[in-house]
Amino acid sequence: xxxxxxxxxxxxxxxxxxxxxxxxxxxxxxxxxxxxxxxxxxxxxxxxxxxxxxxxxxxxxxxxxxxxxxxxxxxxxxxxxxxxxxxxxxxxxxxxxxxxxxxxxxxxxxxxxxxxxxxxxxxxxxxxxxxxxxxxxxxxxxxxxxxxxxxxxxxxxxxxxxxxxxxxxxxxxxxxxxxxxxxxxxxxxxxxxxxxxxxxxxxxxxxxxxxxxxxxxxxxxxxxxxxxxxxxxxxxxxxxxxxxxxxxxxxxxxx
Amino acid sequence: xxxxxxxxxxxxxxxxxxxxxxxxxxxxxxxxxxxxxxxxxxxxxxxxxxxxxxxxxxxxxxxxxxxxxxxxxxxxxxxxxxxxxxxxxxxxxxxxxxxxxxxxxxxxxxxxxxxxxxxxxxxxxxxxxxxxxxxxxxxxxxxxxxxxxxxxxxxxxxxxxxxxxxxxxxxxxxxxxxxxxxxxxxxxxxxxxxxxxxxxxxxxxxxxxxxxxxxxxxxxxxxxxxxxxxxxxxxxxxxxxxxxxxxxxxxxxxxxxxxxxxxxxxxxxxxxxxxxxxxxxxxxxx
Ligand SMILES: Nc1ncnc2c1ncn2[C@@H]1O[C@H](COP(=O)(O)OP(=O)(O)OP(=O)(O)O)[C@@H](O)[C@H]1O
Ligand SMILES: [Mg+2]
Numbered sequence: 001x002x003x004x005x006x007x008x009x010x011x012x013x014x015x016x017x018x019x020x021x022x023x024x025x026x027x028x029x030x031x032x033x034x035x036x037x038x039x040x041x042x043x044x045x046x047x048x049x050x051x052x053x054x055x056x057x058x059x060x061x062x063x064x065x066x067x068x069x070x071x072x073x074x075x076x077x078x079x080x081x082x083x084x085x086x087x088x089x090x091x092x093x094x095x096x097x098x099x100x101x102x103x104x105x106x107x108x109x110x111x112x113x114x115x116x117x118x119x120x121x122x123x124x125x126x127x128x129x130x131x132x133x134x135x136x137x138x139x140x141x142x143x144x145x146x147x148x149x150x151x152x153x154x155x156x157x158x159x160x161x162x163x164x165x166x167x168x169x170x171x172x173x174x175x176x177x178x179x180x181x182x183x184x185x186x187x188x189x190x191x192x193x194x195x196x197x198x199x200x201x202x203x204x205x206x207x208x209x210x211x212x213x214x215x216x217x218x219x220x221x222x223x224x225x226x227x228x229x230x231x232x233x234x235x236x237x238x239x240x241x242x243x244x245x246x247x248x249x250x251x252x253x254x255x
Numbered sequence: 256x257x258x259x260x261x262x263x264x265x266x267x268x269x270x271x272x273x274x275x276x277x278x279x280x281x282x283x284x285x286x287x288x289x290x291x292x293x294x295x296x297x298x299x300x301x302x303x304x305x306x307x308x309x310x311x312x313x314x315x316x317x318x319x320x321x322x323x324x325x326x327x328x329x330x331x332x333x334x335x336x337x338x339x340x341x342x343x344x345x346x347x348x349x350x351x352x353x354x355x356x357x358x359x360x361x362x363x364x365x366x367x368x369x370x371x372x373x374x375x376x377x378x379x380x381x382x383x384x385x386x387x388x389x390x391x392x393x394x395x396x397x398x399x400x401x402x403x404x405x406x407x408x409x410x411x412x413x414x415x416x417x418x419x420x421x422x423x424x425x426x427x428x429x430x431x432x433x434x435x436x437x438x439x440x441x442x443x444x445x446x447x448x449x450x451x452x453x454x455x456x457x458x459x460x461x462x463x464x465x466x467x468x469x470x471x472x473x474x475x476x477x478x479x480x481x482x483x484x485x486x487x488x489x490x491x492x493x494x495x496x497x498x499x500x501x502x503x504x505x506x507x508x509x510x511x512x513x514x515x516x517x518x519x520x521x522x523x524x525x526x527x528x529x530x531x532x533x534x535x536x537x538x539x540x541x
Contacts, residue, residue, distance in 0.1 A: 162312055170358070
């Protein structure tokens with residue numbers, strides 16, 4: 001048991017070390033690519049002083065992440081606030097589902113890079129356009145999972161609702177919502193993942209301060225070490241977000 | 256006029272591939288007010304389908320169901336249903352499960368009073384100490400007790416039970432059967448009950464009438480058998496009582512007779528037929 005636990009921690013560490021070695025080897029062969037050591041040297045100021053603000057985009061990594069997370073949170077909340085009720089509607093009504101399913105399948109694969117210009121045209125403001133793009137791109141998993149969750153409610157529960165003569169509201173609150181909750185949360189987790197993917201693209205296009213804005217800025221200033229810093233930060237935050245949602249989901253299933 | 260009147264009910268299901276599967280054909284049944292009727296039949300023959308038609312959960316393709324003079328087109332307010340599998344809501348406690356039924360039947364009642372009634376209903380079935388437990392924390396027998404408490408919590412006049420004790424061990428089964436009898440006789444109004452079971456023993460214990468369901472497809476109902484054993488009945492007494500033994504023998508004989516008539520009517524090939532056919536085919540191909 002102890003050995004197993006040890007391996008559980010050790011193996012991912014080995015993976016990370018191997019990846020860093022590969023990175024180092026690549027940096028030896030490609031002069032433009034900063035080595036791991038140089039990346040650390042050039043970007044440690046952002047990590048060691050995470051909350052210092054030196055300029056519009058020249059800020060500690062925690063501050064940059066905070067701006068991005070705030071934007072993601074807003075867009076994500078907007079997305080699930082639209083996606084959840086739509087998912088319930090489509091789940092309850094086969095008619096609506098057949099009406100909108102093809103449309104959804106067409107809209108789902110559209111890239112955030114395509115929604116963003118439309119958002120700029122519609123709202124004129126880059127901040128609003130970014131939220132729009134995040135919301136539109138991230139709501140699909142919520143809609144689809146909520147819909148599937150409602151469909152998956154066993155006939156037994158519908159029969160209970162009929163036999164107890166529950167009102168529509170009570171059926172919704174006491175049966176449909178609790179039965180769908182685990183599916184809904186799976187949808188939320190996937191939606192959050194997408195929202196985080198979209199953030200970088202939208203910040204790059206709108207130049208808003210944040211991890212993605214920073215990445216673009218440093219690319220334009222040719223400081224490649226900072227690009228790597230931004231990439232690693234985006235990955236780590238995405239991972240943490242997914243884990244947190246996963247925990248919430250697991251608690252829900254246990255309850 | 257009978258309290259429940261079922262006339263020539265027919266029902267088939269359409270499978271996903273479009274094939275029509277007949278389940279019930281020409282089913283008729285009358286139940287007087289206050290009677291306890293047990294429908295006994297083989298697995299998968301259509302018993303649940305019939306019961307859900309009676310309860311207004313499913314619509315028949317043809318025929319009609321009239322209860323207390325009204326055609327059944329939805330679930331009646333004075334009816335309660337105990338399902339084959341427990342059908343408690345797993346996210347609610349035992350008390351909340353029962354309270355949900357009371358809330359739906361008496362929405363104007365104060366929440367606390369609803370909860371108090373739910374608690375009393377659970378005490379009636381011996382679950383006074385488990386009110387705050389979720390179904391997953393209850394044994395199979397306790398879950399079915401909750402389901403029974405939920406059914407009786409709204410003072411039903413009509414009770415539909417779909418193999419309520421099918422999944423329970425013999426001892427639990429027996430106590431729950433007695434609980435059911437007690438609850439049925441403790442109400443002010445007479446309770447009319449239609450129950451599905453696959454146990455002849457259980458049917459003799461509980462029923463005024465036993466109705467055999469003959470497996471199809473489509474299934475049909477056989478002639479009802481009257482059970483006039485004095486009440487209260489108990490499993491122990493039924494095991495020794497001479498009259499009860501006669502009744503049991505009669506019921507089993509009637510059930511097997513009706514089943515046999517059916518089997519003889521169908522064209523089943525004997526092994527000899529099959530061998531003969533194979534030999535013939537072999538000769539022809541030569
Ligand atoms: N909603 C449905 N759609 C299609 N077929 C159904 C449906 N409900 C039941 N059936 C089919 O109808 C037949 C009768 O089902 P039913 O549940 O009424 O039988 P039963 O006698 O209650 O069986 P059991 O002993 O398993 O409870 C079965 O073959 C079943 O597969
Ligand atoms: Mg059944």
